[in-house]
Amino acid sequence: MTLPALSSTLERYRRGAFIRVVNYHSTPRATRDELARELAGFARDYAPVTLDDLDRLFETGEWRHDKPGLIPVFYEGYRNSATVAAPLCDELGLTGWFPIATSFVDCDPEHQEAFARAHWISLVEEDTRGGRIAMNWDEVAELSRRHVVFPHTAHHEGFDTVLSDADIEREVVGSKTALEAVTGQEAPAFVWLHGSSHGQSPRHDAAVRDAGYRYQFANTMIHRLR
């Protein structure tokens, strides 16, 4: 298991085993232009990273584009990830990666603000004006045609609060099943709340591996599992 440590991080950098990511959360319409400028800068200087690109990098160490790669990651499954961020990625030719808390999507819009506040999903003013905060399943399906969508657990949970077998089944397996039923594709990756690394808990690691995930995203690294 690769645990987070300064010495091993330095070694992997020196071997060229790295990828740039930019992590986003709510992307409100009110600040769309600023986001557009930032993403346009990234699109100018970096190449998009598809799932195939990441697979190849792990398998061969080869990066096949002229520019270095960049993964914009839009966390949680906010409605504005689908209505603001994704269209900008489309315009700019970026591949967005969208970790989605699947029970946030399932939650009745009337209760989504409370769901968010109960589950560490941060909100900006625009998210609290009423109406739906999470993307809906049609938007998830649409996103998956051009971008990468994968579970961020069901309820935006960390491994340290997912304790029983039923909890693990719901958060690790159920979230994958729900997403795949809508997208018709294998969910290729998983990420815990707080970006906990693989290797912190053998029981949870086994659950993630056995569920069939290929990657686990974490705060300091991307783990290839299968």
Added chain:
Amino acid sequence: MSTPPLDSSGPAEPLPSTAELLARGDITGIMRACHERRLEREGIPMVLTLADERGPLVTATDDDRRVEGGAYADVLERYAAALTPWARDDDEGALITAMQVLAYTHFAPGAAPVTEEDAR
């Protein structure tokens, strides 16, 4: 040299840019600026490493990529020494803090590309 605390009571002065902080070698100031960002408007850049849990990690085939990774490593080592000399090697929070400053300085929009010179 280090930036004064952000809660000082005098009249507000314009905050120095990342480039100015970097030129001064004010790594603590860069850390503060990095943590003061408006996250609904700016993403959090990170240069993540790749870890293969199936077996040995493949080394990048591209010389440029290894050179760039070497420069990132040298800068991260320097920032970790400046910010988190108290940390254990496996202190994840300390590692994240140093990596955030690295990415904010050398990868965020408008940041200077990392060079071997940065590591000196």
